[in-house]
Amino acid sequence: GAGVSQSPSNKVTEKGKDVELRCDPISGHTALYWYRQRLGQGLEFLIYFQGNSAPDKSGLPSDRFSAERTGESVSTLTIQRTQQEDSAVYLCASSSRGQGTSYEQYFGPGTRLTVT
Amino acid sequence: SQQGEEDPQALSIQEGENATMNCSYKTSINNLQWYRQNSGRGLVHLILIRSNEREKHSGRLRVTLDTSKKSSSLLITASRAADTASYFCATRAGGTSYGKLTFGQGTILTVHP
Secondary structure, three states, X not given: OOOOEEEOOEEEEOOOOOEEEEEEOOOOOOEEEEEEEOOOOOEEEEEEEEOOEEEEOOOOOOOOEEEEEOOOOOXXXXXXXXXXXXXXXXXXXXXXXXXXXXXXXXXXXXXXXXEO | OOOOEEEOOEEEEEOOOOEEEEEEOOOOEEXXXXXXXXXXXXXXXXXXXXXXXXXXXXXXXXXXXXXXXOEEEEEEOOXXXXXXXXXXXXXXXXXXXXXXXXXXOOEEEEEEO
């Protein structure tokens, strides 16, 4: 597709369950980012991938959060033992890294996670 | 914590008026970007201004950057109802041309027809 896609668009889960959120970046984009946005707030950075490695994981809030990226493409964000405070919209973005680019980030539509 | 702080938090204007939003940040930056978000979902990149630039235009958008005051402003001229959205500034740390963006809390703009 032409843009960043994320699935599912909405996820309702019970407290204590694990969830997986998926991001498909724009083809050819080597950089991929995960952000979290709580209701009425700005975006909080979670993790950044360059290729398949993650040089910056500083935003992951706890060891319940993990992410991986394979084939320099799809990324999965996993939240284990979900808590109510994990409820938020999880946004994925990708950007290219090449000569002359501004490295602007292209965002997906997000996954709205609700933990009951 | 969020580095950028926008003000006002909310702005309500009539169609045709200009809207000005401000952003302040705390550390040195490589560039500052403005994004728009509709209905609490995906963000759309509007404009990027580099740390060595002072002003930039794109259509009805005008962005200024004052690195001495660590502040930026976004002006939308001749606003339209379709401009109703949340607007965020985001900064990239100095010394990096890629990597994470640090977002402000956003300004909610409402343009009444």
